[in-house]
């Protein structure tokens with residue numbers, strides 16, 4: 001039984017994570033610049049009569065989006081750390097209690113899932129069961 005991913009595989013995962021980090025950074029940058037622009041346009045159009053309520057809710061929405069994206073960014077960076085310390089791709093449930101882990105490639109989270117969700121800390125089945133409090 002394979003206990004952890006090979007150096008070569010970890011390198012692949014790392015590249016995938018770095019790519020996602022760039023993507024998310026890009027999205028945050030886009031939201032940030034759109035927020036600034038829309039505020040400027042708004043101010044010019046409406047002059048003194050602008051409705052502060054409308055504007056702030058738009059800004060809030062953008063901030064919400066940004067904070068969600070930054071959470072994702074934090075998790076991706078944690079994933080990078082797990083690659084460095086060698087624990088990346090090992091199911092968290094398995095680490096708590098090997099008997100409870102439902103992963104097919106126990107203790108490893110499947111490769112497909114890690115490419116799809118690089119910040120995953122549990123296998124799909126383990127995550128679902130954990131959410132339902134079954135394990």
Ligand SMILES: [Zn+2]
Pocket residue numbers: 091092093094100101102103122123126
């Ligand atoms: Zn598992």
